Amino acid sequence: MTFSKKMMVMLGLAALLLCVAGNAFAMKDSYNYMSPAALQNAIDTKADVAIVDIQVAEEFKSHHIKGAIETCAYPVKTVADTEKLNTTLNSLKSSTQPVVVICPRGKGGAERTVDYLAKQGISPYRLFILTNGQDGWPYAVESN
Secondary structure, three states, X not given: OOHXXXXXXXXHHHHHHHHHHHHHHXXXXXXXXXXXXXXXXXXXXXXXXXXXXXXXXXXXHHOEOOOOEEOOOOOOOOHHHHHHHHHHHHHHHOOOOOEEEEOOOOOHHHHHHHHHHHHOOOOHHHEEEEOOOHHHOOOOOEOO
16 A cells, blocks of 8 residues: 555544544533423323423422422522532432423523533433423413
8 A cells, every 4th residue: 555545544534533533522412302292291191200490489480390390400500509409319319210301491501400410320311301491381380
């Protein structure tokens, strides 16, 4: 094999490695999402699912999904916020049920919650974010 062919093979392998490594890093930041319809179906069929609501207290009181666990941890940016999640941690760790995180819009707060729960030992495969959060929930809600 000539030098130029060897270089082409090496460059091709390097490019392939970068693509594979790039996909691995992209997967690290991916999250599992659950649609409102799927969550409503789980509620209707009484499926074993934990609904962890991180909305602030005022929002939770005015509207939340039936059966949601109130944590008031939003925006999950400080130690004080994550400590609010710790109240549910033992029950979540001791079960195998899926965990659906509800935040206002299903974005940053929910992602930080999933990251925190995963770091605490809950399998990422069990962790879901409600697509579009509470704001995108088209079904009946409860209020306190």
